[in-house]
Amino acid sequence: MNDTPDILCIGSVLWDVIGRCDNPMRQGGDMPGRITRLPGGVAMNIAMALRRFGLNPALLSAVGRDVQGDALIEACAARGLMTHLIYRSDDLPTDQYMAVEATNGLIAAIADAHSLEAAGDKILQPLWDSALPFPYTGAVALDGNLTLDLLSEIARSPLLAEADLRVAPASPGKALRLSPFLQAKRGTLYVNLEEAGLLCQCEFDNSTTAAAGLLARGAARAVVTDGGNPATVASPDTVVTQTPPPVSVTRVTGAGDTFMAAHIAAELRGLLPDAALDAALSAAALYVSGETKI
Structure with a gap:
């Protein structure tokens, strides 16, 4: 690994605490399973996946200068990620995410990214203090855990x-934070069917109509997934739709991030739209099946 990043990953870097059950669960269920703690957050998950695909990502985020934060920075470095651009706060705790998963999918989750939100534009300091080239012309993976004000600033900065x-929204609850990129007609938006509907204020039956709806609302380019149903990559002059490989789902958290990272890596390697989407769907299928190591 050299000292020059191939891509910046801007957004949440935190601890994922995930409880997984090997049986279906319902709300209020109390089941045996396994609980793990791993480095996570959308930006972190994307960076880890990009590293697996041979790229050299740098993280821009906020991590507390506490015991949890020191351990997180060490875990990032052990995975080959560049952490020297991360804002370390003396008074904000390290963020975390907690989720419960079962064979019938995600049961519940809580994302505590308050420190990232409180840090605000301090995480962008490397972009204006000569730590990175100005203007920055490389690839940037950005997640919606940032505040709407900061995302609006980034869209026009x-x-x-x-x-x-x-750009990815991080969750359906944060999908509307991507609105500035529609208004500015900037970036490639990575969303699922529900998130596309929220951004367009309507419901879609499939990824193709959802992608078309996003383009009509101002998106420069849209990538829409729909679980095991066909996914679509659309720009004003190209539309590609493919069906993911069928797999048994063993984990959910991080699947969308893996898909996004695989798609970015494929395009940075120069793959054409059909091949890039196929590579991303295959990588996501391996991840949810449990065959890809974290």
């Missing part, structure tokens, strides 16, 4: 005006 922006 000269700091990233020439960057290849790739």
